[in-house]
Amino acid sequence: MTDSFHPPQRTLMGPGPSDVNPRILEALSRPTIGHLDPAFIGMMDEVKQLLQFAFRTKNELTIPVSAPGSAGMETVFTNLIERGEKVIICQNGVFGGRMKENVERCGGVAIMVEDEWGTPVDLGKAEQALQDHKDAVALAFVHAETSTGARSDAESLCALARKYDCLAIVDAVTSLGGIQLEVDEWGVDAIYSGTQKCLSCVPGLSPVSFSPKAVEKIKSRSSKVQSWFLDTNLVMGYWGTDAKRSYHHTAPVNSLYALHESLVILQEEGLENAWQRHADNHTAFAAGVEALGLGFVVAEEYRLPQLNAVSFPDSIADGDVRAALLNDYDLEIGAGLGALAGKVWRIGLMGYASNRRNVLFCLSALGNVLNDQGLSCDPAAAVAAARAKYAALQ
């Protein structure tokens, strides 16, 4: 017989999931009601409004997909791209590669614009690709590369897309709620995110939003969307504005309670305040990281405050450090991914996890473990450096 599972109590400072606010866990466990219950439909309407608030958009097609961020990515590409259509994809990390897979599996043609991992998308190269491929229908890029911690200039990239009459497709999995994001003002046409990053909600849902121009492209498709489950034409029969909602699939009711609560919390704090909090905790953390003698992969001006790719000397056994942090401190930090595997740690300061306690705790624990592993450093000095930065920020 298998026993009930009782997870350890971790501090989650990896690339996500991030620490979940206890208010959200409590909301998650409220009694399940039917997915067509009038009370539930009312909550769904609030979730849509709250997502419009978080994305800063008036887009009517703004909903949470009933599956994780990867399914949000697929929702965007499978709805927008038809067989033979060209999409320019700016890749500067893992998730650009996933976009390529998505486009190709939709029968589209992916034109790749490669940038070095850890750098932002190069605007010049993106524009060159747009000039070279006038028949492209979309420009796609990752706003906040979770695999490297680099922030790209989403506003300028959207402007470029518009200039060449392309749809702007944005991966905002790690950016939503953590850094400035302006869907309407920047002219984003299709965007997807995740719940388990800066919204500090449980993983499993993917907020998406489509501009009227994107919706028009979906409506004028010559072929059916190849995924029945992700077909927004069908999903909107359930999530749309008609008084009568028709069943499409059974919504993940409790996960949506959790998303609702996480967005209520974000609204209480205010978007700008949340962005500022992420920035401040990063600043303090970065001071501590440098005091430990460690480096950053990403140049300062392009660093994501919520995802810190921290490099370490070759002498350090990556896996041993992470295992010691997990086993001795119940602290999770992330491993490097793809080209950065074994070369960096990805230390998240996302959403609820972006707080002073976590910053000081992580610096202290990491410093102690590094000392154990033979890298001489001064955890107390790192903590002091972070505290000094906090004091200066006030």
Next chain:
Amino acid sequence: MTDSFHPPQRTLMGPGPSDVNPRILEALSRPTIGHLDPAFIGMMDEVKQLLQFAFRTKNELTIPVSAPGSAGMETVFTNLIERGEKVIICQNGVFGGRMKENVERCGGVAIMVEDEWGTPVDLGKAEQALQDHKDAVALAFVHAETSTGARSDAESLCALARKYDCLAIVDAVTSLGGIQLEVDEWGVDAIYSGTQKCLSCVPGLSPVSFSPKAVEKIKSRSSKVQSWFLDTNLVMGYWGTDAKRSYHHTAPVNSLYALHESLVILQEEGLENAWQRHADNHTAFAAGVEALGLGFVVAEEYRLPQLNAVSFPDSIADGDVRAALLNDYDLEIGAGLGALAGKVWRIGLMGYASNRRNVLFCLSALGNVLNDQGLSCDPAAAVAAARAKYAALQ
């Protein structure tokens, strides 16, 4: 500002979600940990074993898809069916039609075998189609039609598929945990279910299982699976047996806690005991329904104990009855779907909701509401009939 959402406390006796066991809601709200945390990977292994137990299979590819049952259906078709391949689909309700959509969106050809709604799949017609289409690669059908409450003979249909060298694809969304289901013994090749029916878990996950023969077909595909998110070749890098699990998508961690707990509960009760409980509560409920003067859509021998399609006189305003039950009794029953819309109620006795209290409560509440709506009936007699049946069952 939007306030936190506090759902009403309903009794869920519709077609799902069903009442969730409080143990499962509690498990759901346990602290989130990382999707690559060793503690989580250990729990994933248990979930796979527990699903093998529930499906009665040794299939290695037995996992929960990170999305609702509709995505489980899509996982099966999108992995198994390639462009131009023929699938024979037996349709006797809504979900056969959804299978057709899935096959066609994979580029396959759906050969439809239609049966009247409320009847089981006709074996003779299925065999005729297999004879007429020797090039078909699969026979697909719904074991327990949630839209009508009819049970089809899955064992015989699987045998037919085998006889004609077709894969047997089974929709077990509403059957798993509620009625006998023997994946290995019956020779099921691909099967999907949902968590929110007879497992009484929250909605949002879809257990699936593929036989070695099905896996072989997936491995020998000439084209990539068109969905990146649902591609089992990739998903198994994360859910597989390799000691090192590679990241594919972020698993819905807390929902998996809940599924684990629901399967632990099922194991504690025992599969046969769970099936018997569903049968017994249905028998008592049916006696009460008849005492109220209402009828069943499905002939007795094909009735699903967990989903009762109850017909009512034309004079009754369907929506008013359901609204009164919801508003006055916090009791949800389901509306008819598709061809049965406005003609039946779908009353679920699924999983945790399949209990004596719910049976007696529903009969009493429904009888009272029917009286209010001008249909003369005797709720007390209905309750007495059900109680008498329970006594006889002991």
